[in-house]
Amino acid sequence: MSEPLQQRIASALRGVINPRLGSDVLSAEQAANVAVTLDGKVRLQLRLSAQDDATLARDVRQVVERVEGVTDVRVDIVDAAAPTPPASAPKRAALPVMQEPTAPKGVPAPTPIAYPNLGRIIAVSSGKGGVGKSTVTTNLAVALAKQGFAVGLMDADIYGPNIPRMMGVDAPPAVRDDKIIPLEAHGVKIISLGFLIEKDQPAIWRGPIVMKIVTQFLRDVQWGQLDFLLVDMPPGTGDAQLSLVQATQVAGAVIVTTPQEVSVGDALRGAMMFRRVGVPVVGIVENMSYFESPETGKPLAIFGSGGGARLANELEVPLLAEIPLYPPVLQAGDAGAPIVVADPSCSASQKLVKLAARVAESVGARPA
Ligand SMILES: Nc1ncnc2c1ncn2[C@@H]1O[C@H](COP(=O)(O)OP(=O)(O)O)[C@@H](O)[C@H]1O
Ligand SMILES: [Mg+2]
Structure with a gap:
């Protein structure tokens, strides 16, 4: 493993080309809000428009799943026509992957702890x-x-x-x-x-x-x-x-x-x-x-x-x-x-x- 996990995921996403745009899903900002937990769970958003091939979501999931160190992938499809939420989300819930009890066999997902x-x-x-x-x-x-x-x-x-x-x-x-x-x-x-x-x-x-x-x-x-x-x-x-x-x-x-x-x-x-x-x-x-x-x-x-x-x-x-x-x-x-x-x-x-x-x-x- 030569690069941090997030970078390997980014490289993988750059390999998924959307033929409609002639560009990869990351550069086109179709794939966004990529969150990675300490134990390799990945959650990301994919903005799809009506003209996009539906197989794009599958391709994105597959390339991320194949990245070494990734243990779980969740792709949330969002309507590209819908307005994007402001970048400065007011609440900590903006990184939802942290709160999700998705970890198998009782391993808790990291949750922010107050000190x-x-x-x-x-x-x-x-x-x-x-x-x-x-x-x-x-x-x-x-x-x-x-x-x-x-x-x-x-x-x-x-x-x-x-x-x-x-x-x-x-x-x-x-x-x-x-x-x-x-x-x-x-x-x-x-x-x-x-x-x-x-x-x-x-x-x-x-x-x-x-x-x-x-x-x-x-x-x-x-x-x-x-x-x-x-x-x-x-x-x-x-x-x-x-x-x-x-x-x-x-x-x-x-x-x-x-x-x-x-x-x-x-x-x-x-x-x-x-x-x-x-x-x-x-x-x-x-x-x-x-x-x-x-x-x-x-x-x-x-x-x-x-x-x-x-x-x-x-x-x-x-x-x-x-x-x-x-x-x-x-x-x-x-x-x-x-x-x-x-x-x-x-x-x-x-x-x-x-x-x-x-x-x-x-x-x-x-x-x-
Ligand atoms: N305002 C400054 N005036 C003179 N030298 C500075 C100033 N700020 C930083 N340096 C010097 O520049 C170098 C890099 O600063 P450093 O604080 O280590 O940067 P960073 O933590 O961003 O890598 C150090 O040698 C530091 O002493
Ligand atoms: Mg320093």
């Missing part, structure tokens, strides 16, 4: 890697802690679990009475996949592990009573995102992007995925918006600008912050002390602190 002790769970996500997601997450966590909130930070990025380095912690966590004791730094409780996964294990092998670990991190870590649990997601819309939203109720997603168009496109897809499963997008953070010289303090647009604003517009959510590309931010991360503690007065820090206040405000949280 009241975790406070508000905020996913920090991005379309691409390298946009500064972990940098934003660590600074957001520390800034919220400084504002008086009890904050946990979960590093669920299987490709680059670098939260420990950025927070300056590096010991495997202790286990006491079957509970994992989180590490603590800068007033934040921290748990990372990086603590548990072999460093040189290829990322592709980590995929299946992440499903189990996300649940374990929610349930078996001695978080105590939190106001916020921030989750640093891997880039894109993969297993970790799906695992998290299936495992528990996520209060909101913060999407990090850079001003470049490519990054914005990927970020849009990421944001839509959260919406589709009923998780509100709190807003957009544009990172590396412009260069700020440490010598002169002068701003300089280097990547073009306005990408974050365009994305925010498209999604009709606020642009929460525009963070400068400022070399001390990188140095602070490398040294294990996020910039909001290393240099609280610089403009990047001030923007990150404001960001924290806006995030707290948008989910209605007040420090105890």
Whole structure:
């Protein structure tokens, strides 16, 4: 198995051509809302119009059934002429496969579990890697802690679990009475996949592990009573995102992007995925918006600008912050002390602190 299950299903769907449209069912958006459970059950919608060959539904079912790892397939036929529901479904029921007791022999389908002790769970996500997601997450966590909130930070990025380095912690966590004791730094409780996964294990092998670990991190870590649990997601819309939203109720997603168009496109897809499963997008953070010289303090647009604003517009959510590309931010991360503690007065820090206040405000949280 070389690719994640969802990708293998997508490739299979791309092999089903609708002769009427001369295009495959996925690209033509005839097959949509594909949901996959942890144990390989697939549910998808197929939009058929009166002119479509009825065998299309059978073909779709058959190719998906043949995908390795798929245990069950359900195809819901919808009338292509009927209006499509809005992308931002208001309820969690938008991923119905999660609630279905379809699992055979008493194996329960994953159902989101509420963890009241975790406070508000905020996913920090991005379309691409390298946009500064972990940098934003660590600074957001520390800034919220400084504002008086009890904050946990979960590093669920299987490709680059670098939260420990950025927070300056590096010991495997202790286990006491079957509970994992989180590490603590800068007033934040921290748990990372990086603590548990072999460093040189290829990322592709980590995929299946992440499903189990996300649940374990929610349930078996001695978080105590939190106001916020921030989750640093891997880039894109993969297993970790799906695992998290299936495992528990996520209060909101913060999407990090850079001003470049490519990054914005990927970020849009990421944001839509959260919406589709009923998780509100709190807003957009544009990172590396412009260069700020440490010598002169002068701003300089280097990547073009306005990408974050365009994305925010498209999604009709606020642009929460525009963070400068400022070399001390990188140095602070490398040294294990996020910039909001290393240099609280610089403009990047001030923007990150404001960001924290806006995030707290948008989910209605007040420090105890
Ligand atoms: N605003 C910024 N100014 C300067 N360097 C930054 C900034 N944001 C991120 N970086 C640096 O860019 C690199 C990628 O950031 P990181 O947070 O690891 O991205 P991601 O988690 O999205 O992969 C890191 O070396 C980080 O220190
Ligand atoms: Mg990262």
